[in-house]
Amino acid sequence: MTTSIVLQLIVAGLSSGSIYALVGLGLMLAFKGTGIVNFAHGELVALGAYAALFFSVVLKLPYWQVFVLTLIFCGFVGVLLERTLIRPLMRAPSFTIVVATLAIGLMIKNVLRLSWQESVSTFPTPFDELSLRVGEISINPNYVWIISCSFAIMGLLALFFRKNLTGKAMQAVSQNTTAARLMGIRVSRIFSLTFAVSSAIAALAGILMGPVVGVESEMGSVILKGFVAAILGGFNSLPGCVVGGLTLGLLETFGGAYFGGTFKAVTAFVLLMFVLLVRPHGIFGRAEARRV
């Protein structure tokens, strides 16, 4: 195996890994902010991809407008979902939450499949035509775009939680809802905002994934990879989730190249079991005391 192939694998692995990190980040955000583990998150990724496909193929908008419009649209869908379906479930037992969000996902998936019957399943990006060469190695510019875009968003999010007042309010709500309410934070608004951001991040993952893997209604299954990324990071740390996603992406890509497709396909599950059994609080997380 030559260096050039190794480098190409690294770029491909980082690119799929940063998508997993994005999906995990969205899941984690919704969970930390509202206590809901959203099993419909994968379908929100698919929704983003389909929305981008619609804006791009039917309305023939340029990529940048598609990009912004999709994020806004999916953010609104997130708010709508939170206000109508998720809010009544917030205090429900975990079984109800899991099953209800699965049901929501099932409905979104079915709507997407039925409403897009055309055979077109990809949309153009401005990077399709470019060719990127580093020395003798040619790199898919879409991968570079995915990696840089993901990292930019993660950086922005980190800044948002550290510096911005609303971001701090979101953190306060996730730590202690009652205390946050007593401090004058409008908790209900923060819940909606959390879901808006979480859905927009899902949509971003969809926009980035779409042109590379193709837009189809089964895209939602990426949620499992997102879970693995987030759980690797302990389900409560932003950098942990990023490292988790990248680790998974690299392991999958290299494992697939050396040992074949089956290995690639079971990597996520094996990694998940390993982490949950050996370090259930994640690579960077600390064990939490549990109230009985």
Place this chain on the structure above:
Amino acid sequence: MSDFSLMGVSGRAVIFGAALLLLALALPPFFGSYHHYLASLALINVIMAIGLNILTGNAGQISLCNSSFMAIGAYATTYLSVKLGLSYWLALPAAGVISAISGFLLGFPALRLRGFYLAVVTLGFLEVSQILIEQLPGITGGVRGISSPRPALLGHTLSSDLSFYYVILAITLATLWCAYSLLRSPTGRAFEAIRSSEAAAQTLAVPLAQTKLAAFVISAFFAGIGGGLFASLVGFIDPLEFGVWTSVRHVVFIVVGGLGSITGSVLGALVLTVLPEVLRAFKEYQEFVFGGLLLVVLIVLPHGLVSLGPKIRARLSGGGATKSVIAAQRSAAE
């Protein structure tokens, strides 16, 4: 209320059950082959629902991979009877045991997990089982599927749907009896205990790990038997049959019927197998409708269809309504 009771079941329920059984035995010859097929499918779904309900409704463990155990049962039955030439009547229980062993293997790491972590792990297991079916074409026929013949009984192949229906009915009844006895046994009580509170159960000397493992094993065994029957009923199996949609459908059966209730499992599986066939014009929207139904039931009727009967009865009888509803819900949860 009737005065007599059988094995702790009220006289009225016994009479009702016996009447239903008579109908299930006597009516089918007057219907066509399609109806026999549909009824068999409904009964297999009853077996699947009962198994899942023991794990989820009674023992409180979320599982999104019931269809994986179904797949293991289906492929094991087919492999043992076709490739190894074992008699179907040995292959089917053997498939159940193989499925139960897989349930044990999954249950073992799952012991340490709760709530949504368990949901994620079972979802992952489902994905892996799908991939393995595709990657092991020597055993499973891969994505192209494999055909699974009908068994023979006393020298006759059960090629007609009616004869196979009676076999499935018998096995379903056996399943019902097993589940019923199980839930009244100390193990069954232990399931309820760990669902209500693991900590409290432990202080009462309920062995947590053993009990959870038992729930996984039993549930996987039933799913395996159901899968084996499914394979030879349909005659052809491929990985698409055992995807996440099938698992979610089993969850819908027990949530709509009533969590933790055998009557609920039966009711949910029967109604939700037959109803989509009646409304076949909406087949395209089936997943959408099931999803919507699931949401509505979770929010409006969290104890499922079985809680509906007592509610109506209480309203009709007027006074003391709330009391009898509470009592009925308690008995429905048994």
